[in-house]
Amino acid sequence: MKVAxxxxxxxxxxxxxxxxGRASYFLIIDTDTLAFEVKVNDQNMNLPQxxxxxxxxxxxxxxxxxxxTGNCGPKAYNVLQAAGIKxxxxxxxxxxxxxxxxxxxxxxxxQGPNVDGHWV
Amino acid sequence: xxxxxxxxxxxxxxxxxAVNLAVTAAEAITRTETIKATQLVIAPENPENFVELIxxxxxEPNAHLFVKPQNVVKQEISTMVPAVDMAxxxxxxxxxxxxxxxxxxxxxxxxxxxxxxCHSCKGCVMVCPTGAIKEGARVLGSLLTGQSSHGFxxxxxxxxxxxxxxxxLIKQVKKTITCGSGRSNSISEDINNKLSIVDxxxxxxCPAVTTLRGxxxxxxxAEETPFGLNDLALTxxxxxxxxxxxxxxxxxxxxxxxxxIDDYAEKExxxxxxxxxxxxEAAKICSKGLLLVNELPEMKQCFKExxxxxxxxxxxxxxxxxxxxxxxxxxxxxxDNSIVGRS
Numbered sequence: 001m002k003v004a005x006x007x008x009x010x011x012x013x014x015x016x017x018x019x020x021g022r023a024s025y026f027l028i029i030d031t032d033t034l035a036f037e038v039k040v041n042d043q044n045m046n047l048p049q050x051x052x053x054x055x056x057x058x059x060x061x062x063x064x065x066x067x068x069t070g071n072c073g074p075k076a077y078n079v080l081q082a083a084g085i086k087x088x089x090x091x092x093x094x095x096x097x098x099x100x101x102x103x104x105x106x107x108x109x110x111q112g113p114n115v116d117g118h119w120v
Numbered sequence: 121x122x123x124x125x126x127x128x129x130x131x132x133x134x135x136x137x138a139v140n141l142a143v144t145a146a147e148a149i150t151r152t153e154t155i156k157a158t159q160l161v162i163a164p165e166n167p168e169n170f171v172e173l174i175x176x177x178x179x180e181p182n183a184h185l186f187v188k189p190q191n192v193v194k195q196e197i198s199t200m201v202p203a204v205d206m207a208x209x210x211x212x213x214x215x216x217x218x219x220x221x222x223x224x225x226x227x228x229x230x231x232x233x234x235x236x237x238c239h240s241c242k243g244c245v246m247v248c249p250t251g252a253i254k255e256g257a258r259v260l261g262s263l264l265t266g267q268s269s270h271g272f273x274x275x276x277x278x279x280x281x282x283x284x285x286x287x288x289l290i291k292q293v294k295k296t297i298t299c300g301s302g303r304s305n306s307i308s309e310d311i312n313n314k315l316s317i318v319d320x321x322x323x324x325x326c327p328a329v330t331t332l333r334g335x336x337x338x339x340x341x342a343e344e345t346p347f348g349l350n351d352l353a354l355t356x357x358x359x360x361x362x363x364x365x366x367x368x369x370x371x372x373x374x375x376x377x378x379x380x381i382d383d384y385a386e387k388e389x390x391x392x393x394x395x396x397x398x399x400x401e402a403a404k405i406c407s408k409g410l411l412l413v414n415e416l417p418e419m420k421q422c423f424k425e426x427x428x429x430x431x432x433x434x435x436x437x438x439x440x441x442x443x444x445x446x447x448x449x450x451x452x453x454x455x456d457n458s459i460v461g462r463s
Contacts (some may be wrong), residue, residue: 050222050237062229075234082227 001031003102004085005095006057006069010038012096018070021051028062031103034096037062041108052117060085068098068107079115083100089114121299121436122316124335124364128351130322132341133371134404135177138319139186140413141339141430144423145315146272146391153424154431170315173268174297175276176331177321178261178289185409187267189274197263197277199288200240203256204231215244215253224253236284260289265296278320286321286328294331295320332359337434339393340364344379352381356388364436365375367393369426374398391433394426 006023007014014032018022026039039058044051052072057081059067067080068088080087086109091098101107123330125138175183202215202224209231215224223237224244235258245253261279268274277293279286299314320331332338337361352368357367370381373395385392396402396419405415412419 011162047222050234053225053232053234053237057227061200075237076347079225079227079232082230084228115154 001066002028002062002064003031003066003068003099004028004039004064005067006041007095011063012036012099013094015094016068016070016091016098018092020067020072020076021053021071022030023029023055023092026059026101028064029095030071031099034099050075053079056080056083059083064118066102068102071115072110072113073115073117074113075117077110078107121314121336122297122318122334123337123339123430123434124318124320124332125311125318125339125341125352126332126355126359127322127341128324128353128355129343129348132322132343135182135319136339137339137369137371137426138173138175138317139183139339140411140423141427142171142187142268142272142317142418143270143411143413144420145172145429146268153428160441169272171272172298172314172316173272173274173319174293174316175210175274175319176290176293176327177319178277178286178293178329179277181276181322183319184266184276185276186406186411187266187268187270187274188246188409189268192264192266194262194264194461197260197289197292198232198257199233199238199260199285200242201238201258202233202462203243203254204233205252205254208250208252210250210252212249214247214249216245218247239285240288251336258299259283259291260285261294261371263289263292263296263418264392286327290321290327290330294334322351324351324358328355329358329362332364333362336366337430338364339430339435340366340390341371342367342368342381343371344374344381346380349380349384353384356390365433367391367430367433369393370395372398375380393429393433396422442451 004026006020006027007018007027008017010025014040022044023041026037027036027040029036041055044054052075056076060083064085066086066088068091070091072087072089077087088107089110125134127134173183175181182274211224211226211229211381217225221239223234245255259280261277262285263277265275275293275296277289279289297316299316318331321327325363340352340355342348367389368385370392375397397406402412405412414425
């Protein structure tokens with residue numbers, strides 16, 4: 001299964017980035033082989049608004065089934081919903097640990113956004 | 121001429137100054153003194169409607185609580201947002217490409233619209249090759265107007281609860297302003313034509329900037345606190361960029377003793393136009409929704425002096441700068457194109 005994880009770094013030992021829209025990277029991981037691809041999420045950094053929507057699009061275009069992150073707001077959640085991606089929020093730790101937890105079924109997917117949208 | 125009352129920090133007394141200034145300016149006796157003071161001014165064509173008060177603090181309008189207008193007319197204000205006819209959509213993605221705010225996004229053969237992100241530029245409508253995007257509407261709030269018993273009209277906006285974007289509504293409220301630079305043939309005509317006193321929202325972000333842009337003069341109501349000074353300085357910087365001349369009113373002033381605002385004003389070379397003394401009595405009057413100029417003779421005097429100073433200053437500024445008439449159309453379109461970046 002292909003999952004996307006918001007990450008502060010570019011390898012599996014990196015800590016998960018709790019932000020979704022403005023996460024530094026997304027690691028697109030094959031949970032069976034742990035092979036991964038790095039997606040740089042820098043096009044959002046200078047956007048005043050709409051980072052969640054753009055990040056949602058990036059993840060959707062990678063054809064993943066699930067997204068594991070810390071916080072996900074309402075607009076990003078809607079985009080991910082539309083793309084049929086399951087969202088796991090409130091996750092912490094390094095990427096490897098997180099993927100392990102996911103594989104063991106220790107993570108529960110969210111029924112909705114876990115944070116409010118914000119205006120800058 | 122447009123005089124905008126602004127502050128930076130909230131709660132410094134913008135509305136108190138705006139409403140009391142409007143009532144003062146609307147009085148016939150003040151008009152006679154204005155004519156004497158400025159010499160430029162001749163008898164207004166329509167003295168009954170010389171003053172208008174515009175409350176642009178659409179998030180919390182409160183001038184009407186003091187003015188108590190009659191015959192209030194309310195009108196709903198909307199802004200354009202895209203509405204997609206899915207039967208015509210070919211999923212070409214052009215709308216998504218042009219949108220700087222991710223307000224229209226294509227996901228897995230679905231077009232998602234985030235109306236709260238939309239800045240109503242109509243770019244998506246224009247680029248859609250099949251005409252699938254129609255102009256829909258999102259309600260921003262209301263535009264209200266009524267007559268004060270003091271002989272002027274009050275116009276104000278009320279932002280819809282839950283709406284985050286106030287500048288489009290503020291622009292609609294500002295469209296009701298009937299005077300301002302460039303709309304008359306000469307300085308004296310403009311000063312004579314009408315005085316629009318505009319109550320601005322606090323802060324220095326888009327709502328305040330939208331309100332202040334195009335004003336002939338900004339009156340900054342300041343309070344003598346470190347917080348008050350900090351926010352005043354931010355507003356002064358914004359006004360310098362907007363090219364709006366300004367003066368300061370110190371509210372709840374510590375009588376004659378000079379304070380931090382005086383030091384700052386001296387450094388920045390900004391005129392302190394009036395000091396409204398700290399008064400428990402004044403606070404009581406305001407809390408009852410009454411007008412200082414009607415209740416306290418010393419306040420009546422205080423606002424009259426302030427008003428005359430403002431008019432003299434504007435006259436002076438106008439004499440120094442070359443007066444140019446621009447068509448109303450240009451003035452409007454330049455402000456419409458100003459939606460950039462954040463809201």
